[in-house]
Amino acid sequence: MTAVHSREAAALPPTDPAPHPGMTVSATVRAFGALVARDLTVLRRQPLDFFARSVVQPLMLLFALGYVTPHIAAGASGTSAGSTFAADQATTLLAGMLAMVVLFQGITAVAMPLVQEFGVTREIDDRVLSPVPVSLVACAKVAVGALQGLLAAAMAFPLAEFVPAERPALHIDWPVLLTLAPLGALLFSSLGLYLGSAFQARNVMALFATLLTPVLYLGCTLYPWSALDNVRWVQLVSLINPLTFLSEGFRASVTSADHLSLLVVYPVLIAATALLLGRGIRHFRGRVVS
Numbered sequence: 524m525t526a527v528h529s530r531e532a533a534a535l536p537p538t539d540p541a542p543h544p545g546m547t548v549s550a551t552v553r554a555f556g557a558l559v560a561r562d563l564t565v566l567r568r569q570p571l572d573f574f575a576r577s578v579v580q581p582l583m584l585l586f587a588l589g590y591v592t593p594h595i596a597a598g599a600s601g602t603s604a605g606s607t608f609a610a611d612q613a614t615t616l617l618a619g620m621l622a623m624v625v626l627f628q629g630i631t632a633v634a635m636p637l638v639q640e641f642g643v644t645r646e647i648d649d650r651v652l653s654p655v656p657v658s659l660v661a662c663a664k665v666a667v668g669a670l671q672g673l674l675a676a677a678m679a680f681p682l683a684e685f686v687p688a689e690r691p692a693l694h695i696d697w698p699v700l701l702t703l704a705p706l707g708a709l710l711f712s713s714l715g716l717y718l719g720s721a722f723q724a725r726n727v728m729a730l731f732a733t734l735l736t737p738v739l740y741l742g743c744t745l746y747p748w749s750a751l752d753n754v755r756w757v758q759l760v761s762l763i764n765p766l767t768f769l770s771e772g773f774r775a776s777v778t779s780a781d782h783l784s785l786l787v788v789y790p791v792l793i794a795a796t797a798l799l800l801g802r803g804i805r806h807f808r809g810r811v812v813s
Contacts, residue, residue, distance in 0.1 A: 551655060551659065554654075554655045554659070555655070555659055555662070555663055555666075558650060558655075558659070558660060558663035559663050559666050559667055559670075561650075562636075562663070562664070562667040563667060563670070566667075566671065573671065573674075573675075576627060576628060576631055576632075576675070577624065577628065577674070577675035577678050577679060578678060578679065578682070580623070580624070580627060581620045581623065581624055581679040581682055581683075582682055582686065584616070584620055584623070585616060585620065585682055585683060585686040585687055586686055588612065588616055588745070589609075589612055589613050589616050589683075589686060589687030589688065590686060590687055590688050592612065593609030593612055593613075593687070593688040593689065594609075594688055609687065609688040609689035610689040610690070610691070610692060612687065612689075613683070613687035613688070613689050613690065613691040614691040614692045614778050614780060615745070615746060615747060615774075615780065616683065616687065616691070616745070617683045617691045617693075617773075617777055617778060618744075618770055618771075618773035618774035618776075618777055618778060618780075619742075619743065619744030619745055619746075619770050619773075619774075620679060620682075620683055620744070621676050621679065621680070621683075621704075621773045621777070622707065622742065622744055622766055622769040622770040622773050623739060623742075623744050623766075624672070624675045624676050624679045625672040625673075625675070625676055625704070625707050625708050625711055625769065626711045626735075626738070626739070626742075626766055626769075627675075628668065628671045628672040628674075628675040628676075628708075628711075629668050629669065629671075629672045629708060629710070629711025629712040629713075629714060629715050630711060630714060630715040630718065630731075630735075631715070632667065632668040632671040632672070632712070632715065633664050633665065633667075633668035633712050633715030633716050633719055634714075634715040634716070634718040634719035634727060635719070635727075636664075636719070637664065637715075637716070637719030637720060637807075638719055638724045638727050639724075641719070641720075641724070641810055642724060647660075647810075647811065648811075651811050657807065657808050657811050657812075658804045658807075658808065660807075661716060661720075661803065661804045661807040661808075662800075662804070664712075664716055664807075665709065665712040665713055665715075665716050665800065665803070666712075667712075668708070668711075668712030668715050668716075669705065669708035669709045669712040670708075672707070672708035672711060672712065673704055673705065673708050676704060676708075691778065692778060692779065693777060693778065694777070694778055694779035695776065695777050696775065696776050696777075699772070699775055699776040699785065700773075700776035700777060703769075703772040703773065703775075703776055703788075703789075703792075704773075704776075706789070706792050706793065706796065707769040707772065707773075707792065709796050709800075710765060710769070710792055710795055710796040710799065711769075713796055713799035713800040713803050714765075714799050714803075716799070716800070716803030716804070716807060717799050717802050717803035717806060718730060720803055720806035720807040720809075720810050721802070721803075721806040737764075738764055738766050739766070741757070741760060741761050741764050741767070742761070742764045742766030742767050742769075742770055743761055743764075743766070743767045743770040743771060744766065744770050747771070747774060747780055747781055747782065748761060748767060748770075748771055748782070748783055749781040749782075765791065765792065765795045767783075768783065768787070768788045768791045768792055768795075769788075769792065771783040771788055772785065772788040772789075772792070775788070
């Protein structure tokens, strides 16, 4: 009978431990803030790592495609045509670069630390033993990743202004930018939580190599979605990629270029965030109690 009960208990899905009996909502909020502050303190003590992740990749992208390529085009087609091409290229790259930075930060700031914390040392146990729900610990991880994504986008934004051969044609829609950027940061931090919790350390690096490349290059970061009209199958495949909707959303918020309707962008990003966050928390609970 005891063995039967043990097997039944093992088959039950993992659940959050009961919070401390005297824990109020305000205490829960303070605990959540402490978890976030702890990770931000670690980040503050390793500024070079964050700087390298935030600046090097967008800088190289803008230098190669926003500076070198337009100069080659200017030599081939004349100064006026080259200048127009450079301005169009810089405007297109601006939105895509912001989306790429948010993607990279969201994944690397959440997935990579989780891989280490779920490793042999089980550093994650220090936090899940605190009197707060396990899901709150996971949400704190996502919040820190989202904050890093927003900070990285803010740092990379000046690069898009001054590195390309021509300055991009900015047309900032502040309400859209201030709502879309946090949503995109939460989306890819949730993806980082899912990847870091659902897969073993030996598989995560392989996933990065096989997953990130098609996500980046089929995410409308280097071209607007409307430019794919003549390659219809690629245009349709791009709609599977959540990065496409973030790139098009940034294109709507910082430029006047053609973009997907925001009535499509927002619902897709919200749905993808809810799905990935839910699955990420579920796998996080499973790894914690395993």
